[in-house]
Amino acid sequence: MHLAYPAVLAVLLFCTGLYGVLARRNAILVLMSVELMLNAVNLNLVAFDVWLRDTLHAGQALTLFTIAIAAAEIGIGLAIVLLVYRNRGSSDIDRLRDLAEKTGEADAADGTPQPDTKAEATA
Amino acid sequence: MTLTTTAVLVPLLPFLGAVAGLLLGRRMPGFVRPLAVLPTLAAAALTVTVAVGQGGGPATDVATRLTPTGSIPIDLALHIDGFAALIAVLVGVVASCVQIYSTGYLRDDPRYPSYAALVSLFTAAMLLVVYTGDLMVLLVGWEVMGICSYFLVGHYWETETARAASLKAFLVTKLGDVPFLFGIFALAADTGTFRITGILGSVANGGLDHPTLIALLLLAGVAGKSAQFPLHTWLPDAMAGPTPVSALIHAATMVAAGIYVVARLLPVFAASAAALIVMAVMAAITMVGSGLAALAQDDIKRVLAYSTVGQLGYMLGALAVGDRGAAVFHLISHGAFKALLFLGAGVIIHAAGTNSLAAMSRMSGLARRIPDAYWTVTVALLALAAIPPFAGFFSKEAVLGAAEHAAGGAAHGIPGAAGWTVLISGLLTALLTAAYAARLWLLAFKGKGIEAPDLPQALNSVRAGETPIPQPVVMNAVLWVLFLPTVALGLAAPLLPGWFDGRSLAPTLTTSVLGTGIALVGGLVTYATWRHTTALAARTPIGAVVVDPDASPAVAEETAMATHAPVYGDVAGAADPADPGRLLLGPLHRHAAVGFHVDAVYSALFVRPVRAAATLVRFLDREVVDTYVRGAGAAPRWLGAAVRRAQTGNVQTYLGALLAGSLVLAIAAVLVATGTGA
Amino acid sequence: MTLAATAGHGFLSPTGVEIAFVLVGIATLGAAVITVTTRQLVHAALWLVVTLGGVAVAYLLLTAEFIAWVQVLIYVGSVVVLLLFGLMLTKAPIGRSPDADSGNRWAALAVALASAASLVWVVVDAFRATWINLDGPAQGSTEVSGRSLFQYWVLPFEALSVLLLAALVGAIVLSRKADGGKASVAALDNSASRAPAPREEQR
Numbered sequence A: 001m002h003l004a005y006p007a008v009l010a011v012l013l014f015c016t017g018l019y020g021v022l023a024r025r026n027a028i029l030v031l032m033s034v035e036l037m038l039n040a041v042n043l044n045l046v047a048f049d050v051w052l053r054d055t056l057h058a059g060q061a062l063t064l065f066t067i068a069i070a071a072a073e074i075g076i077g078l079a080i081v082l083l084v085y086r087n088r089g090s091s092d093i094d095r096l097r098d099l100a101e102k103t104g105e106a107d108a109a110d111g112t113p114q115p116d117t118k119a120e121a122t123a
Numbered sequence B: 001m002t003l004t005t006t007a008v009l010v011p012l013l014p015f016l017g018a019v020a021g022l023l024l025g026r027r028m029p030g031f032v033r034p035l036a037v038l039p040t041l042a043a044a045a046l047t048v049t050v051a052v053g054q055g056g057g058p059a060t061d062v063a064t065r066l067t068p069t070g071s072i073p074i075d076l077a078l079h080i081d082g083f084a085a086l087i088a089v090l091v092g093v094v095a096s097c098v099q100i101y102s103t104g105y106l107r108d109d110p111r112y113p114s115y116a117a118l119v120s121l122f123t124a125a126m127l128l129v130v131y132t133g134d135l136m137v138l139l140v141g142w143e144v145m146g147i148c149s150y151f152l153v154g155h156y157w158e159t160e161t162a163r164a165a166s167l168k169a170f171l172v173t174k175l176g177d178v179p180f181l182f183g184i185f186a187l188a189a190d191t192g193t194f195r196i197t198g199i200l201g202s203v204a205n206g207g208l209d210h211p212t213l214i215a216l217l218l219l220a221g222v223a224g225k226s227a228q229f230p231l232h233t234w235l236p237d238a239m240a241g242p243t244p245v246s247a248l249i250h251a252a253t254m255v256a257a258g259i260y261v262v263a264r265l266l267p268v269f270a271a272s273a274a275a276l277i278v279m280a281v282m283a284a285i286t287m288v289g290s291g292l293a294a295l296a297q298d299d300i301k302r303v304l305a306y307s308t309v310g311q312l313g314y315m316l317g318a319l320a321v322g323d324r325g326a327a328v329f330h331l332i333s334h335g336a337f338k339a340l341l342f343l344g345a346g347v348i349i350h351a352a353g354t355n356s357l358a359a360m361s362r363m364s365g366l367a368r369r370i371p372d373a374y375w376t377v378t379v380a381l382l383a384l385a386a387i388p389p390f391a392g393f394f395s396k397e398a399v400l401g402a403a404e405h406a407a408g409g410a411a412h413g414i415p416g417a418a419g420w421t422v423l424i425s426g427l428l429t430a431l432l433t434a435a436y437a438a439r440l441w442l443l444a445f446k447g448k449g450i451e452a453p454d455l456p457q458a459l460n461s462v463r464a465g466e467t468p469i470p471q472p473v474v475m476n477a478v479l480w481v482l483f484l485p486t487v488a489l490g491l492a493a494p495l496l497p498g499w500f501d502g503r504s505l506a507p508t509l510t511t512s513v514l515g516t517g518i519a520l521v522g523g524l525v526t527y528a529t530w531r532h533t534t535a536l537a538a539r540t541p542i543g544a545v546v547v548d549p550d551a552s553p554a555v556a557e558e559t560a561m562a563t564h565a566p567v568y569g570d571v572a573g574a575a576d577p578a579d580p581g582r583l584l585l586g587p588l589h590r591h592a593a594v595g596f597h598v599d600a601v602y603s604a605l606f607v608r609p610v611r612a613a614a615t616l617v618r619f620l621d622r623e624v625v626d627t628y629v630r631g632a633g634a635a636p637r638w639l640g641a642a643v644r645r646a647q648t649g650n651v652q653t654y655l656g657a658l659l660a661g662s663l664v665l666a667i668a669a670v671l672v673a674t675g676t677g678a
Numbered sequence C: 001m002t003l004a005a006t007a008g009h010g011f012l013s014p015t016g017v018e019i020a021f022v023l024v025g026i027a028t029l030g031a032a033v034i035t036v037t038t039r040q041l042v043h044a045a046l047w048l049v050v051t052l053g054g055v056a057v058a059y060l061l062l063t064a065e066f067i068a069w070v071q072v073l074i075y076v077g078s079v080v081v082l083l084l085f086g087l088m089l090t091k092a093p094i095g096r097s098p099d100a101d102s103g104n105r106w107a108a109l110a111v112a113l114a115s116a117a118s119l120v121w122v123v124v125d126a127f128r129a130t131w132i133n134l135d136g137p138a139q140g141s142t143e144v145s146g147r148s149l150f151q152y153w154v155l156p157f158e159a160l161s162v163l164l165l166a167a168l169v170g171a172i173v174l175s176r177k178a179d180g181g182k183a184s185v186a187a188l189d190n191s192a193s194r195a196p197a198p199r200e201e202q203r
Helices: A004-023 A027-052 A058-088 A104-111 A113-122 B003-024 B029-054 B082-105 B112-131 B135-156 B160-191 B196-204 B211-225 B234-240 B243-252 B254-264 B266-270 B273-296 B300-320 B324-352 B371-384 B391-407 B416-445 B457-463 B473-492 B509-539 B553-568 B580-585 B588-593 B595-646 B651-677 C016-037 C041-061 C065-089 C105-127 C142-152 C154-175 C190-194 C196-202
Strands: B060-064 B076-080
Touching: A004 A027, A004 B651, A004 C016, A004 C041, A004 C105, A027 A058, A027 C016, A027 C041, A027 C065, A058 C065, A058 C142, A058 C154, B003 B029, B003 B060, B003 B076, B003 B082, B003 B112, B029 B082, B029 B112, B076 B082, B076 B112, B076 B196, B082 B112, B082 B243, B082 B254, B082 B324, B082 B473, B112 B135, B112 B243, B112 B254, B135 B160, B135 B196, B135 B211, B135 B234, B135 B243, B135 B254, B160 B196, B160 B211, B160 B234, B196 B266, B211 B254, B211 B266, B211 B273, B234 B243, B234 B300, B243 B254, B243 B300, B243 B324, B254 B266, B254 B300, B254 B324, B266 B273, B273 B300, B273 B416, B273 B580, B273 B588, B273 B595, B300 B324, B300 B391, B300 B416, B324 B371, B324 B391, B324 B473, B371 B391, B371 B416, B371 B473, B391 B416, B391 B473, B391 B509, B416 B509, B416 B580, B509 B580, B580 B588, B588 B595, B651 C105, C016 C041, C041 C065, C065 C142, C142 C154
Parallel strands: none
Antiparallel strands: B060 B076
């Protein structure tokens, strides 16, 4: 089998995941897209391992590790998303903009009471 | 104490008084008056000691050099001859009188401590100018006087007039001081020394290369300081200062400094006939013009100011005909009676509550209310008009005699034209002087009381014979102190030549008869005109702002000045048909009231171009230079705003940009790798 | 796998494995695209199952059978279930939600297409003549994988177990109710307690 088939499939899966990460609004869907990207990497690892006939089977071992790590990642990620959802009432990524610098006086005036209202909402 | 020690103490005492007054004035108000009066009085006493010790003998010349100062040495030199000794006495006496008078005049003024300290500092500077024998040290005193004059004229800085006047006095005198400085440098360059004795010795040996240039440069400084045409315009405006300041600075001392310097350096001027002619013409224009202008002024102090300008013209005229004895004699007698006139004018303004002659001419009983001022000012006006036997007569006859001497070609090295110029203009000015003196006296003291509706109750009570408002005693006492030299200084005329150059100062018959006759004519014509016009006064009541007589004299004067322009439409004149000056001058009156438009000429020649240039510079600075500065600030700010807009807080946007960037980088790396590989 | 070996293999004469792989790949890719584009959130999770299953089939075709079953067990069995629980706990709307994609969808599309084009170009350019020889014994049978895993990769394997423990603790801490740091026993959130559980079973 040509190596190009699994390699191209991996590339396309990766880019699909990339699009999902960048375009999806719901944090859980973003996590799904991340899983897609991880799978693309795994596919590459397996394909190259098979092609190279590595005696240590480093590719396949690494794939197993990646799967385990991905499972851990999805657990932690979901916990974080749930925490955010509990605190903010939403898990939409593009509404989590607290990192933005407030511009101008009006924004600052609007921005200062915001944490208080949020704290009251969560309390 | 030797003569030298005494002479050193003379400028030092008022200086220390000024420093102490400035340092302690705020903390210890009780010490201010003694600190102001006592050092000045002591200095006055010491000047008398110096004069007695000098005794008209040969000049005392002492010098010490503190430090080498380059090619031309600067010495702390004393040069005391008859001129210096006598002028120092005048300065000391007038300054003491002014300090004593000020304690009454400015008794409630919150800025009295700084005022008194500045007057002391001024006195010290003037005494330094008088006693020093080195031109550089003289220049120090000269400039200190200039800055003190600026501060003192601006004493009532709450009023616009005073602010403008102080700036004008400073700028105009500085306009003369710059050429004066160049003149001193040129003189020192030619003669190799700043010492006056050295310079005079060098001049006597014909060692002066550019006598005309140097003389004209020095003359510019003298014109600025002594208020000669065309730099005289600051003096009438400087009347916005308190009256004692006018008496001290603008009558007796500072304006005399210019005359004194010319007197000291007369051989330098005499070395150039052209300079003498220029000086004579300058003096003539100043004399006649100021006499005409004085006739048209409404403010009593401005009349006196123009009179000062005219009398300084006499002195400069005497110098132009080479007789410094006569010039200094007139300086001393004028200093005495003009100080008296100004201090008396302060009393009159306080009593009348206004500084307008037009308003005073509608008050009766002013003379009864202030008898001391009435008698002393009357005598001083007679002295001003050169009526014998008062001091002014003798000194003015000395000037006219010297001019006649020179006009006859009898004076060695003096052009006859200068003599004739000074003689004719001097006689004409005698007429004018008598006229404006008579006008001042008639309008101020012989007013016909008319029931002016806006006169306050206090004046009505005076008219009704009730208790007059008392004047501060010190103010009247000082008037009588100055009264003595005004009356008696003429008797000293035979003694003075021994102190001066030895030329006789006794009046000659021709000029005496001529001068006195002309003065009498002037006075009588004015009286006749006044009799004619005073009938008009009844028909034209004139509005007046009269200050409450309970107010302190300084407050009365300040208010009078501040209200003059709004009430009469002008700072200088008043539209009063009852004014005899108006009838005498005829169509000239309008021009004379504004000083023959010299200010307008200055405005057109200097003020407006400078203002235009300032506007241009302001435009360039605000619109051109600042644009770059603002741009330098705004461009990064816009850039920052633009960049900040990218920081939305949306993590996906960040990640997208990050990936796009890394993609571009990766493609570039691949292209480079393949490009190099291929 | 050398150039000589690959000389006989062209893209125009595909083997049966290749045909199968391409078909599976198309299905996988299609499912993946639907996963990232569908407006129904739960459907996205279900399509993700299809995608992950497709990848598992691809592993099988590459003779890595152990990996394939691990993929099915962990991804399809636990991860997707976790994701579904997550969707439910965050009250994700059932049915079409019009705002499933955020505003920078077009920028994302551009980045994704550009990177796909460049990567495909690079990969095809690099590996168009590379042949995988799938003959011989299976590369990824359970025996082979277990042997290599416990022969050569024991230490990383154990380190990975520590990592999983850390992830377990972290998930518990994160999903605890924030009740002001009281000393009371933390009420474990459902999702948090379940998240590591399948992994532990798997281990």
